[in-house]
Amino acid sequence: MSAEVVSHAVGARSSLKTRRLPKWTPAGVAGAAVVIALLAVYLPGAGGPVLTGIAAALIFLIGLTVLSAAVENGRAARNRLATSLVYAAFVLALAPLLSVAYTLLVKGSDRMSLYFLQVSMNNVSAFDNEGGAYHAIIGTLEQAGIATLITVPLGVLGAIYIVEYGRGRLSMLIRFFVDVMTGIPSIVAGLFILAFWVLIVSPYFNNGRPQYSGFAAALALSVLMLPTVVRSTEEMLRLVPGALREGAYALGIPKWRTILRIVLPTAAPGIVTGVMLAVARACGETAPVILVAFGNPAINFNPFSGGQESLSLFVYDQAGAASKYAPGRAWAAALTLVVLVLALTVAAKLLARRNKLGR
Amino acid sequence: MSHTSLTTTPVDAQGAGGGGALPRGRRFGAETVFRGAATAAGSMVLVIIVAIAIFLIVKAIPSLRADHESFFTYQQWFADSSPAKFGIAAIAFGTVLTSALALLMAVPVALGIALCLTHYAHRRVASVLGFFVDLLAAVPSVVFGLWGRDYFYRPVSDFAKWLHDNFGWIPLFGSNGPYGRSILLGSIVLAIMVLPIVTSLSREVFLQTPTQNEEAALALGATKWEMIRTAVLPYGRPGIIAAVMLGLGRALGETIALALTLGAVYNVSFDLLGPGGNTIAANIALKFGEANPTGRSALIASGLVLFAITLVVNMTARAIVYRRREFTGGAA
Incomplete structure (x- = not known):
């Protein structure tokens, strides 16, 4: 390959310096493309702003490539084409993000009010214009909270096993399946808790009838959070310098105390970041909650008995209701959910930036 | 235990x-x-x-x-009636079709973004842009579903109409409206959702390319694109394959966004534009509410198939990553 490149470069030129397009060419071509697209597509009314944008992008791509092929050479043209495509990919990905954010803000703020956050849907039918998301917020917070309480000790201990104790086959196996477990679909986790907890275990506590509950949802969320927490904790524990451990051992501190008093506190900020990201993920899960918490229009503070709503389930329910008021509630609840999730995510990222162990 | x-x-x-x-x-x-x-x-x-x-x-x-019909070949889902008749042929087909389409759309874009973040954008700009991609991953799937169903269907149905008018002779685009909830809409939404995963994994892979390889290519006179084609992409190939498979695993299991954007129709059809499409996961979410005990058990049976498929896909992907990690000694 390298030989071919070199011969190409030598054969294609007559003078010592190849001809290059001036630096402002891409900007110039872009401007021209926008003008042509406006004249050819937008003004005659052949398409809206989206189609005009696509036309402009295509004109830019073709124009710059042809120009470069004519003035420079084929290799430079391919290079410019690749650069444009790489940036185009980025714009393509940002477009839906911006669109989602814009739609959320516009449609979600219609119904958003203190009232919406303070009332439940008890005795409110889909065709009424009242109702709010209070019961769903309670559900989400309780379920995510219980899931965190279950997952954090289990996940951190599991990571300690992998990093500090694990040797040989079992440790390899566990590491491998932690990674595999991150890919378990949320609906499968929901079905598992449905089959295991709701249909088999819970009847023992509920006179033989299956008990849908917020706790079951928390269990399902734990299944989803566990691998994420183990993985991020594992990475953080590995970053703790070995010298710290050795220093502790040298002072005669047993291994378990070293881990609890030296290693964990050092890694704590990173672990908290990982947990917060996992919680944010879990808050947004809908599928398992549908299956095991079943929903409830009224406020239910007790996660162990009776159906419980969650924000994502509320969004889904309202999205499915055929009423002109339901979409407004769905969007407002979606906005609440996204604000909650984003607050957790951004806080976690900021915390990660202050983490001294670094990445 | x-x-x-x-x-x-x-x-x-x-x-x-x-x-x-x-x-x-x-x-x-x-x-x-x-x-x-x-x-x-x-x-x-x-x-x-x-x-x-x-x-x-x-x-x-x-x-x-x-079940009074063959579980693997029957296309309909009458699990709650008696005698119960249900099969996963249609929904399994829909799962594979939407996931494949989503990956077809998402992977090139994701690789482009990953290259942009690692080799094109300025480092400080790249960290900000990478943050936006991470935000995309943080948006709950129900929000994507709602957005797809209430808003995004409009440009997609315009696009579907255009596809039908100009390429209607291709059987894929043969359907003549109404262009609402369709496989096309579902798979585009799904593509947006798997984008961040494939991006972040391939970004890590691209970052690991040895600097010597890149500099050697540039020193031999390669343009930036030639450097990427000859040094970065070949080095990252196993990692890219793993990233794509992990994206596939995520796409196969996606539930709520597809329950809101697919047409929930039980048939095996390659028609992308008309009302149609259903997946194993979406079917579980849609049918669970009114399911009787047999219906519930039937949904669990379909979930078992989904679990088996995703387990195989994920294990294969991770096995590739692990072999690569041993090979390079780095953390992939």
Whole structure:
């Protein structure tokens, strides 16, 4: 390959310096493309702003490539084409993000009010214009909270096993399946808790009838959070310098105390970041909650008995209701959910930036 | 549970504290307890995966006994009626079709973004842009579903109409409206959702390309694109394959966004534009509310199939990553 490149470069030129397009060419071509697209597509009314944008992008791509092929050479043209495509990919990905954010803000703020956050849907039918998301917020917070309480000790201990104790086959196996477990679909986790907890275990506590509950949802969320927490904790524990451990051992501190008093506190900020990201993920899960918490229009503070709503389930329910008021509630609840999730995510990222162990 | 895992602790390693062996008298002290707890917690992962398989099988068997049609070839889903008739042919097909289409759209874009973040954008700009991609991953799937159903269907249906008008002779685009919830809409939404995963994994892979390889290519006179084609992409190929498979695993299991954007029609059809499409996961979410015990068991049976598929896909992907990690010695 390298030989071919070199011969190409030598054969294609007559003078010592190849001809290059001036630096402002891409900007110039872009401007021209926008003008042509406006004249050819937008003004005659052949398409809206989206189609005009696509036309402009295509004109830019073709124009710059042809120009470069004519003035420079084929290799430079391919290079410019690749650069444009790489940036185009980025714009393509940002477009839906911006669109989602814009739609959320516009449609979600219609119904958003203190009232919406303070009332439940008890005795409110889909065709009424009242109702709010209070019961769903309670559900989400309780379920995510219980899931965190279950997952954090289990996940951190599991990571300690992998990093500090694990040797040989079992440790390899566990590491491998932690990674595999991150890919378990949320609906499968929901079905598992449905089959295991709701249909088999819970009847023992509920006179033989299956008990849908917020706790079951928390269990399902734990299944989803566990691998994420183990993985991020594992990475953080590995970053703790070995010298710290050795220093502790040298002072005669047993291994378990070293881990609890030296290693964990050092890694704590990173672990908290990982947990917060996992919680944010879990808050947004809908599928398992549908299956095991079943929903409830009224406020239910007790996660162990009776159906419980969650924000994502509320969004889904309202999205499915055929009423002109339901979409407004769905969007407002979606906005609440996204604000909650984003607050957790951004806080976690900021915390990660202050983490001294670094990445 | 903890008993089984305790016995698997290597015997020779028992009591070996980091600071040398513990005093003999304290062999069964806190150290042993702590190590046992950690081992038990680690083994929990294995226990859960095995338990998922066992409990799903146990709860799926009653419906499979009651099924009056072939579970694997029948296309309809009448699990709640008696006699119960249901099969996963249509929904399994829909799952594979939407996931494949989503990956077809998402992978080139994701690789482009990953290259942009690692090799094109300025470092500080790249960290900000990478943050936006991470935000895309943080948006809950129900929000994407709602957005797709209430808003994004409009440009997509315009696009579908254009496709039909100009390429209607291709059977894929043969459907003549109404252009609302369709496989096309579902798979585009799905593509947006798997984008961040494929991006972040391939970004890590691209970052690991040895600088010597890149600089050698540039020193030989390669343009930036030629450098990427000859140094970055070949080096990252196993990683890219793994990233695509992990994206596939995510796409196969996606539930709510597809329940809101697909047409929930039970047939095996390649028609992308008309009302149609359904997946195993979406079917579970849609049918669960009104399911009787047999119906519930039938949904669990379909979930078992989904679990098996995603498990195989994920294990293959991780096996590729692990082999690569041993090969390069880095953390992939």
